[in-house]
Each structure stands twice: as structure tokens, then as C-alpha cells.
Amino acid sequence: MSRTRTHLLALLLASVTVVAGACGGPAGSSTAASTSAPTSPDASTTSIAPDATPSAAAVADDGESPASPVVVARTAAAVEVFAAPGDATPVQTLPATTEFGSARALLVESAVDGWLEVLLPTRPNGSTGWIRLDGMDLHTVDHEVVVDLTARTLTVLDAGVVVLETPIAVGSDESPTPTGRFSVVDKLDTGAADGPYGPFAFGLSGHSDVITEFAGGDGQIGIHGTNDPSSIGQAVSHGCVRVPNDVAATLNDLLPLGTPVTIL
Known part of the structure; x- marks a missing residue:
């Protein structure tokens, strides 16, 4: 783990009470703010109509793969x-x-005196903002995803160890897949495994630069x-x-909600 991530994790763990039990997702441990411990939102898949799955292009501007683990803030309430x-x-x-x-x-991304700097799911890509720690349910996530557009591969790492690698299709020249750092903000069961989005889709925090x-x-x-399947390996x-x-x-x-995704 990088020194920055180690420091962030230490700051957060010093600010919260560790809570034993499941994290509300398929990976990671859980902590909750000592002043408030809301029920952890379910990080499992959300069912949607087949034609409601997200699509298009975009992403942040960091370009550097995050260290593991990372910290994810979840809540069942609106977030200022x-x-x-x-x-x-x-x-x-x-x-x-x-x-x-x-x-x-x-x-x-960082923490200061009861405040968290978080990656926002808004335009422009890579935007961050500050939210209050109070009322947040904090989790560590060991998994990360790295997408290599040149090699057209997607790699999943668990605590820095490769656990999955696969060929992929990426954006066309007219609507390229942007590079940067994102996170998984949606896990969707399309309800149509034979549809254009396959059985599952994962919405990211980024948006297309051209769409x-x-x-x-x-x-x-x-x-x-x-x-x-013939599109895999192509820019289409x-x-x-x-x-x-x-x-x-x-x-x-x-992958739980909040998993970091770096597109290179």
C-alpha cells in the first residue's frame, strides 16, 4: 500500500469505531462513524429494466492505479x-x-477533521467534493479494476494480486473510452442475459467526453x-x-459498490 493510502486509512480508523460483521458487499471490511451508525446499504446487484442499463463514454484524469485497500463511504441518506x-x-x-x-x-480520496474528500459521480470527470464524516458508513475495499485501452484488457486485482484478466471491447474512434480514475456506482442485473448489455452492467462515476x-x-x-462476442477485442x-x-x-x-476503476 502507498504511504498516502496508509495515512488515509490510519486517519479514518482513528476517527471511527470498528464494527464487526459483513460490509454490505462481496468484499471488504466495515467501519462506521462513532456518532452515527446507519444500516449499511446493500452493495448487491440492483434489478432494472433491460433497456435502462447505462451506456456511453468518459472518465477521470488521474491515470494512476489506486493502491489497495481503498476507503468507501456509504449512506442510506442524501449526501450534502x-x-x-x-x-x-x-x-x-x-x-x-x-x-x-x-x-x-x-x-x-482524503480525510481532514471530520470531513471526507470523495470522488463525485458528476461532470467534469475526476471532480471531487467534501462531505461530512458524521453519518457515513465506511468500508475498506481490497479489489480494484484496471482497464488497459491499448492492450484491450481488463484486470481485477485483490490486494494487488491479479485474480482475473480478460480481453475487452472499448470505445470507437468516434466515441472513445476516456482514461482516468473512477469508481463503481451501480451494479445492475439487466434481466436480459441475451441483450446488448449481457447479464450484468456496472455503472461508473464517469461520463462520456463526446456523448x-x-x-x-x-x-x-x-x-x-x-x-x-465477436466484438471483444475491438474498438466498437x-x-x-x-x-x-x-x-x-x-x-x-x-466487486462491491465503490470499487476503484482505473482506465489507462
Whole structure:
């Protein structure tokens, strides 16, 4: 683990009471703010209509794979976001759930005196904001995803150890998959394994740089299966990352909400 991540984790663990038990997702340990311990939102898959799965392209601008573990803040309530720690007036409020009904899960970047800097699921990609630690349910996540656009591969690491690698399809020249750092904000059961998104889709915190609306959504990018296996290995998508359907099912088992995703 990097020195920065070690320091962040130490700060957070010093600020909260460790709670034994499940983390509300398929991976990671859990902590909860000592001043408030809301019920942990379920990090399992959310069922949606087949045509409601997110699609398009985009991503952040860091380009550096995160160290493991990372810290994720979850809550069952709406989240006020501030421009700086200690501010009195929020600049925006995130609903308790995403547009697809997933529990809110925010990747923590830093912590200062009862405040958390988190990666926001908004434009522009890579935006961060500050939220109050009070009322947040904190989890550590050991898994991370690295997407290599040149090699057209997706790799899953668990505490830095490769546990899965697969060929993928990426965005076309007209709608490229952007590079940067994101997190998983939606886990969706499409209800149509033979549909264009395969059995499962994972909405990311980023948005397309060239698509502002797609299938009724705001150009959110994601990782999902496909009904066109021949597309794997090609640059043919609207910016999303396509994986074989069996891999999509495995990702559904491995990745909790908040899992960091680096696209290189």
C-alpha cells in the first residue's frame, strides 16, 4: 500500500469505531462513524429494466492505479457536498440512491477533521467534493479494476494480486473510452442475459467526453456484458467497456459498490 493510502486509512480508523460483521458487499471490511451508525446499504446487484442499463463514454484524469485497500463511504441518506471542509453551505446534494436505484457509495480520496474528500459521480470527470464524516458508513475495499485501452484488457486485482484478466471491447474512434480514475456506482442485473448489455452492467462515476445523452441517460460510462462476442477485442462501443458475459457474472460476484476503476 502507498504511504498516502496508509495515512488515509490510519486517519479514518482513528476517527471511527470498528464494527464487526459483513460490509454490505462481496468484499471488504466495515467501519462506521462513532456518532452515527446507519444500516449499511446493500452493495448487491440492483434489478432494472433491460433497456435502462447505462451506456456511453468518459472518465477521470488521474491515470494512476489506486493502491489497495481503498476507503468507501456509504449512506442510506442524501449526501450534502461542499467545496471545502468546514463550509456551511453545500454546493450540491446527491440523492440517497443513483438514478438506477443503487445505494450511494463514494470513493474516499482524503480525510481532514471530520470531513471526507470523495470522488463525485458528476461532470467534469475526476471532480471531487467534501462531505461530512458524521453519518457515513465506511468500508475498506481490497479489489480494484484496471482497464488497459491499448492492450484491450481488463484486470481485477485483490490486494494487488491479479485474480482475473480478460480481453475487452472499448470505445470507437468516434466515441472513445476516456482514461482516468473512477469508481463503481451501480451494479445492475439487466434481466436480459441475451441483450446488448449481457447479464450484468456496472455503472461508473464517469461520463462520456463526446456523448451527453444516450438511451435516456446522461452519457454515463460503464462495464457490461454483450450479445456480440465477436466484438471483444475491438474498438466498437459508445465508450463503455464490454466484457464476455461469463466475466460479467464473475465481476458481479467480486466487486462491491465503490470499487476503484482505473482506465489507462
